[in-house]
Amino acid sequence: MKRMIWLMVASIMIFGTGIAIAELNSGPEELTIDGGDRGNVPFPHRKHQTNLKDCNICHAVFPQKTGAIAEMKAQGKLKQKDVMNKQCTKCHRNEKKAGNPSGPTTCAKCHMKKG
Ligand code: HEC
Numbered sequence: 001m002k003r004m005i006w007l008m009v010a011s012i013m014i015f016g017t018g019i020a021i022a023e024l025n026s027g028p029e030e031l032t033i034d035g036g037d038r039g040n041v042p043f044p045h046r047k048h049q050t051n052l053k054d055c056n057i058c059h060a061v062f063p064q065k066t067g068a069i070a071e072m073k074a075q076g077k078l079k080q081k082d083v084m085n086k087q088c089t090k091c092h093r094n095e096k097k098a099g100n101p102s103g104p105t106t107c108a109k110c111h112m113k114k115g
């Protein structure tokens, strides 16, 4: 019986630590993507993580790092508008067509005007 209890305590501890680590690595809830001349793009990161589950839908293309997209564009590893066209607006359009909750598809709804 004592053994059983220790086993339970141990597994709760291990499980709990796993959750804490997952939270540490999930990045910010809200972030802003560098939108170049067109204006930056506010991005509800956590909402996408919750809705899409699979991090690699996005992070197979760019690493889990703030500024990664702009960096890769500067290095010529990503074309301008590639993430926008092949990920953001493409998915939003498809979801909308399927009648699911989706995100913006018009310029001004994503890009903040420059002051
Ligand atoms: C819909 C796309 C998308 C999904 C899905 C997504 N992310 Fe991100 N993530 C981004 C973008 C965009 C950035 C910022 C990149 C940039 O600034 O160039 C980012 C940045 C990050 C960062 C860096 C934060 C920082 O402060 O430097 C971490 C960590 C991260 N993501 C973790 C995750 C994890 C873990 C998951 C899955 C649970 C996930 N992301 C799912 C788009 C996504």
Ligand code: HEC
Pocket (backbone or CB within 6 Å): 033, 034, 035, 036, 037, 038, 041, 069, 073, 079, 080, 081, 082, 083, 084, 085, 088, 089, 092, 103, 104, 105, 106, 107, 108, 109, 110, 111
């Ligand atoms: C769902 C959000 C979203 C919508 C809608 C959107 N954009 Fe973007 N756009 C982005 C993101 C994110 C980036 C940065 C990543 C990239 O270059 O793919 C970007 C990048 C760009 C760039 C490249 C800027 C640079 O200096 O590299 C241009 C130009 C641009 N958008 C124009 C437009 C125009 C024009 C429209 C409307 C037809 C539009 N965007 C609609 C999110 C969006």
Ligand code: HEC
Pocket (backbone or CB within 6 Å): 033, 041, 042, 043, 044, 047, 048, 051, 052, 057, 058, 083, 084, 087, 088, 089, 091, 092, 095, 101, 102, 103, 104, 110
């Ligand atoms: C694979 C699908 C997918 C990709 C890729 C994706 N989104 Fe979305 N986006 C969604 C869905 C689904 C929602 C609706 C979420 C909800 O309402 O819970 C959404 C909602 C949004 C919203 C509105 C959130 C709100 O509070 O109404 C914004 C802004 C947005 N996305 C920006 C972006 C940008 C910028 C990118 C590219 C970096 C992107 N999304 C990539 C699926 C996607």
